[in-house]
Amino acid sequence: MSNTTTETEQPPAPDDSAAERLSTAPVESEGPTGIGAFGWARWMWRQLTSMRVALILLFLLSLAAIPGSLIPQYQNGQGQLKVEAWKAQHSTVAPIYEKLQLFDVYSSVWFSAIYILLFVSLAGCIVPRTWQFVGVLRSQPPAAPRNLTRMPVHAAWRTEADADKVNAAAHRLLRKRGFRAHLSGGAVAAEKGYLREVGNLLFHLSLFALLGGFAWASLASGTGGKLMVQGEGYSNTITQLDDFNGTRFYGSQDLDPFYLKLDSFTSKFQTKGDQIGAARQFTANVEYYEGSDESKLKKSTIEVNHPLEIGGSKVYLIGHGYAPVVTVKNGKGDVVYRGAVPFLPQDGNLTSTGVVKVSDYGVGPDGNKTQMGFSGFFLPTAPLSFEGTGPRSLFPGDADPELVLNAFAGDLGTDSGLPQNVYQLNTRKLTQLTQDGQPAKARLKPGQAWELPDGYGSVTFEGYKQWASFNVSHRPGNSIALAGGVLAILGLIGSLFIQRRRIWVRAVALPGGGTQVELAGLARSESAKIAEELAELAVDLQDDAPASEDEDDNAETDVPEEAGAPTAPETSSDPEVPADQNSKE
Amino acid sequence: MQLASAVDPQLADLSNKLIYSAMVVYTLAMFAHMIEWTFGSRGAVAVRSTEQSVSLAETVAAADTKAAKKVTVTVAGAGGGTTTLTRTAVAGEGATVVTSGRGADEEDGPGAAGTNEKADLAGRIAVSLTVLALLLHGGGIVARGLSVSRWPWGNMYEFSCAFAFAMTGAYLVLLGAKKKVRWLGLPVVLAVLLTLGIATTVLYTDSEQLVPALHSPWLAIHVSTAIFCGGAFYAAFIATLLYLFQDSYRKRVDAGKYDFLRPGAVRSHDGQKYSQVRILMARVRVSVCNRLPAASTFDKLSYRVNALVFPLWTFTIIAGAIWAEAAWGKYWEWDPKETWSFITWVAYACYLHARATAGWKGRKAAYLALAAFACWLFNYYGVNIFVTGKHSYAGI
Ligand code: HEM
Numbered sequence: 001m002s003n004t005t006t007e008t009e010q011p012p013a014p015d016d017s018a019a020e021r022l023s024t025a026p027v028e029s030e031g032p033t034g035i036g037a038f039g040w041a042r043w044m045w046r047q048l049t050s051m052r053v054a055l056i057l058l059f060l061l062s063l064a065a066i067p068g069s070l071i072p073q074y075q076n077g078q079g080q081l082k083v084e085a086w087k088a089q090h091s092t093v094a095p096i097y098e099k100l101q102l103f104d105v106y107s108s109v110w111f112s113a114i115y116i117l118l119f120v121s122l123a124g125c126i127v128p129r130t131w132q133f134v135g136v137l138r139s140q141p142p143a144a145p146r147n148l149t150r151m152p153v154h155a156a157w158r159t160e161a162d163a164d165k166v167n168a169a170a171h172r173l174l175r176k177r178g179f180r181a182h183l184s185g186g187a188v189a190a191e192k193g194y195l196r197e198v199g200n201l202l203f204h205l206s207l208f209a210l211l212g213g214f215a216w217a218s219l220a221s222g223t224g225g226k227l228m229v230q231g232e233g234y235s236n237t238i239t240q241l242d243d244f245n246g247t248r249f250y251g252s253q254d255l256d257p258f259y260l261k262l263d264s265f266t267s268k269f270q271t272k273g274d275q276i277g278a279a280r281q282f283t284a285n286v287e288y289y290e291g292s293d294e295s296k297l298k299k300s301t302i303e304v305n306h307p308l309e310i311g312g313s314k315v316y317l318i319g320h321g322y323a324p325v326v327t328v329k330n331g332k333g334d335v336v337y338r339g340a341v342p343f344l345p346q347d348g349n350l351t352s353t354g355v356v357k358v359s360d361y362g363v364g365p366d367g368n369k370t371q372m373g374f375s376g377f378f379l380p381t382a383p384l385s386f387e388g389t390g391p392r393s394l395f396p397g398d399a400d401p402e403l404v405l406n407a408f409a410g411d412l413g414t415d416s417g418l419p420q421n422v423y424q425l426n427t428r429k430l431t432q433l434t435q436d437g438q439p440a441k442a443r444l445k446p447g448q449a450w451e452l453p454d455g456y457g458s459v460t461f462e463g464y465k466q467w468a469s470f471n472v473s474h475r476p477g478n479s480i481a482l483a484g485g486v487l488a489i490l491g492l493i494g495s496l497f498i499q500r501r502r503i504w505v506r507a508v509a510l511p512g513g514g515t516q517v518e519l520a521g522l523a524r525s526e527s528a529k530i531a532e533e534l535a536e537l538a539v540d541l542q543d544d545a546p547a548s549e550d551e552d553d554n555a556e557t558d559v560p561e562e563a564g565a566p567t568a569p570e571t572s573s574d575p576e577v578p579a580d581q582n583s584k585e
Numbered sequence: 586m587q588l589a590s591a592v593d594p595q596l597a598d599l600s601n602k603l604i605y606s607a608m609v610v611y612t613l614a615m616f617a618h619m620i621e622w623t624f625g626s627r628g629a630v631a632v633r634s635t636e637q638s639v640s641l642a643e644t645v646a647a648a649d650t651k652a653a654k655k656v657t658v659t660v661a662g663a664g665g666g667t668t669t670l671t672r673t674a675v676a677g678e679g680a681t682v683v684t685s686g687r688g689a690d691e692e693d694g695p696g697a698a699g700t701n702e703k704a705d706l707a708g709r710i711a712v713s714l715t716v717l718a719l720l721l722h723g724g725g726i727v728a729r730g731l732s733v734s735r736w737p738w739g740n741m742y743e744f745s746c747a748f749a750f751a752m753t754g755a756y757l758v759l760l761g762a763k764k765k766v767r768w769l770g771l772p773v774v775l776a777v778l779l780t781l782g783i784a785t786t787v788l789y790t791d792s793e794q795l796v797p798a799l800h801s802p803w804l805a806i807h808v809s810t811a812i813f814c815g816g817a818f819y820a821a822f823i824a825t826l827l828y829l830f831q832d833s834y835r836k837r838v839d840a841g842k843y844d845f846l847r848p849g850a851v852r853s854h855d856g857q858k859y860s861q862v863r864i865l866m867a868r869v870r871v872s873v874c875n876r877l878p879a880a881s882t883f884d885k886l887s888y889r890v891n892a893l894v895f896p897l898w899t900f901t902i903i904a905g906a907i908w909a910e911a912a913w914g915k916y917w918e919w920d921p922k923e924t925w926s927f928i929t930w931v932a933y934a935c936y937l938h939a940r941a942t943a944g945w946k947g948r949k950a951a952y953l954a955l956a957a958f959a960c961w962l963f964n965y966y967g968v969n970i971f972v973t974g975k976h977s978y979a980g981i
Contacts, residue, residue, distance in 0.1 A: 051938070051942040054938065054942075055935060055938055055939060055942075058931055058934060058935045058938060059931075059932075059935050061931050062927075062928045062931035062932050062935065062960070065924055065927055065928050065931070066924075066928060068919055068924055069919075069921040069924035069925055069928075069968070070921075073919060105919075106919050152660065153658060153659070153660050154658070154659055155656055155657060155658045155659065157656070214917070223914070304912060305801040305803075305908075305911050305912050306911070307911065307914065314914060316912075316913065316914040318913075318914075471914045473914040473915070475914075475915070478910065478916065481916070482903075482907070485899075485903040485906070486903075488899060489896050489899050489900050489903070492895065492896040492899060493896050496892045496893070496895065496896060496937075497893075531658045531660045534658050535656050535658045538656035538658070539656055542656065547655070
């Protein structure tokens with residue numbers, strides 16, 4: 001409490017004309033100016049690019065993102081299935097949600113509207129700001145306000161040194177401290193911390209790079225899926241992929257050409273403790289070559305966090321499971337089917353379901369041409385009994401594998417020409433085989449065969465292989481987005497950690513002899529650093545402009561006066577009696 | 586990355602014991618802090634005037650030295666008061682002494698202990714206990730990591746332990762750097778106990794190896810920065826709450842709401858006598874608020890911490906996106922965790938915007954900061970527990 005100046009009792013208002021705002025943020029506009037459509041358009045544009053609207057749009061953006069995290073989305077992995085399941089459960093609201101695009105929030109009209117408006121606003125705000133800032137860089141720091149002691153941070157003293165010399169010394173000191181300083185009209189104007197603006201502009205501009213990367217990816221990327229049983233391989237063409245999602249600039253004819261083969265697959269699981277069954281390792285050992293040159297065959301591995309890059313695509317390991325190998329013989333004992341059939345996991349313990357379709361069965365026991373289908377479960381670790389639980393695997397590893405099958409005969413519907421789901425049996429034209437009035441069913445261990453009822457032949461569970469499924473993804477634009485992200489961080493660091501500030505020094509010869517030195521600083525109010533900086537500068541300046549003796553005396557006599565000064569009511573506040581400071585005097 | 590699949594059960598067990606012991610010691614520290622606050626209520630006034638006189642005495646001493654260069658810088662405060670900062674360089678020695686007196690509306694309280702020696706002792710004991718707890722806590726985390734030879738943050742239980750550790754660590758570092766933050770002790774210990782309590786009861790999972798999706802160096806980078814950001818956001822949240830608490834107290838004082846505590850004041854309102862409870866509550870409020878730092882100090886603290894962490898949070902999200910690209914093939918899929926990180930990020934951006942450009946200081950900005958932290962909390966607990974997405978791993 002050693003105020004030596006009295007005018008600081010009131011909040012000193014910064015001298016507006018000279019101490020222009022340190023931010024180049026646009027000025028808020030009041031209302032439409034001018035008449036007619038043009039005036040209104042300009043007003044709306046000003047509104048859109050105002051900080052208030054930017055704030056509202058940002059807030060709306062975060063609100064609008066919420067529903068997508070709570071309602072299943074088509075866009076997510078396996079989104080389709082989840083959305084369908086959700087719709088089935090909430091059949092009354094589902095159509096409304098569909099209308100509101102709530103299953104597709106992030107590409108919905110309203111979500112897009114918000115972020116497009118935000119980016120328009122951003123462009124309208126940042127581009128003019130950039131020009132303005134270039135202008136600032138090319139001109140001198142604004143001249144000193146008339147009354148420096150009315151600035152928010154200031155100091156003053158008297159000295160015997162010559163005013164011009166003090167000004168020159170201040171100019172030199174400020175330059176040494178890295179300020180852009182300018183001496184004119186008996187005062188020094190200096191400014192530092194332009195990197196803050198650079199950082200701020202960089203940050204906002206890099207948001208465009210991020211958006212651009214996003215946009216490019218959504219226009220020019222494609223993903224395909226492929227499931228392969230150990231030992232199988234495929235060429236990356238539309239006919240050999242299981243599915244493919246293209247975009248405007250990456251269609252099925254643009255697929256990166258390569259060949260990929262799954263040699264073997266290793267999986268390991270937790271065998272004890274409360275996380276029993278949790279996956280611990282998945283490794284797909286593969287062979288591949290780019291283009292069509294078989295001689296360039298290479299070996300590699302694909303793991304969950306380690307995709308394989310081939311050509312312009314990345315191949316990700318996304319799933320795995322078991323494929324039982326079965327042999328089907330018809331009534332005459334001819335082998336009519338033999339192969340590994342991928343079964344799809346239904347739970348964490350890899351209880352898997354699948355079907356075997358025997359379309360070339362030949363002639364059935366009744367002498368007519370027929371087909372056969374089997375549906376069932378593959379259990380990598382089967383329980384002793386299915387009582388109460390049904391067929392459920394106990395553990396994802398293959399500790400005690402079993403194949404559980406039902407058999408059907410009739411028409412598989414494969415000849416109808418319509419595409420068929422290979423993992424489902426269309427039982428419309430099939431009849432289930434029965435035994436003793438019950439549906440015929442068998443639990444088979446590897447190597448075991450099942451003699452089918454009614455002379456339909458037999459099924460042998462030869463063994464099983466592992467399969468792995470892959471995502472083949474072509475996504476350009478990643479590096480643009482990444483660059484945007486890195487620049488955004490750098491820009492933010494500059495914008496948030498660097499203070500832009502101005503310092504003015506003025507030394508004036510007093511009529512009665514001596515020189516009055518005044519210093520003032522202006523910065524964002526968030527920081528107390530400017531005061532420290534000003535103090536350091538002032539101390540340094542006193543080498544050239546030592547304070548007069550009587551100034552020191554003043555300070556001394558000030559102290560006792562201050563100790564009992566009535567100007568500091570709160571400091572004497574008594575915790576028990578906080579509100580009665582005034583009555584104490 | 587190949588990992589030894591074994592778990593060392595002894596180390597895992599030791600880890601649990603250490604965490605439990607740490608919780609016990611934190612609880613003791615909490616009690617010590619409570620004692621500090623209670624005893625400290627007797628004599629907070631005195632310390633204020635002593636501090637005042639000390640700083641004045643220093644100024645006088647410095648001014649007495651004839652060869653001293655002394656400068657007083659006046660800073661206008663937001664509320665109309667002023668602060669002055671005096672810097673003195675003693676010629677020849679080059680030493681600078683900085684003394685700062687504070688203006689009317691920015692007076693920081695003396696801290697929890699007030700001037701009471703017993704309270705101060707309790708406070709010191711509390712801090713020592715906190716240090717001990719931190720050591721046990723750290724030991725628990727290290728043992729957990731060693732038991733499975735990996736980074737000890739593979740599931741919610743482990744994140745929470747690490748997160749609480751970061752929180753205490755940050756507090757003690759500040760204290761070690763001679764910042765006046767001992768008043769933070771009680772809120773920090775409470776927050777740590779709450780976090781550990783939820784971790785050990787609701788979120789607990791045995792020490793195990795990780796699912797393959799987590800076998801990545803990004804685990805160390807992305808998750809550790811996320812944990813750090815969480816700790817810092819939490820700290821800023823506490824500061825924001827205290828700001829609101831302190832600010833409303835000042836407003837009430839100005840409105841004369843506590844006048845009835847004055848000796849000899851009429852203890853009634855509209856003919857109704859104030860109840861004993863009411864008087865006691867008011868006394869406690871007055872006593873606590875007068876010992877805490879000023880509202881503007883809290884406001885600045887919460888802004889600074891939030892601003893400091895925001896770039897790191899941005900980095901965390903980007904690191905997560907890079908990891909997602911490696912693991913799932915798409916760097917952004919609007920998975921619930923990603924979505925809520927984004928929401929949190931936008932909410933904090935909103936807050937920074939409000940302060941930087943719209944000039945929203947004080948309460949309005951504080952509400953935005955609270956909303957942003959609520960998003961963060963939901964992202965941490967809510968998304969993991971209530972929403973299923975790709976971020977759900979073994980044991981939540
Ligand atoms: C796309 C969403 C946006 C995000 C995530 C964002 C984020 C940020 C952040 C974090 C800051 C704080 C940096 C600081 O304190 O200096 C900031 C400052 C700023 N933003 Fe934005 N912003 C966005 C959109 C906009 C828009 C639309 C405008 C203009 C209408 C804008 C204008 C500004 C200005 C002028 C500042 C800095 C003022 C200053 O400190 O000089 N921003 N922004």
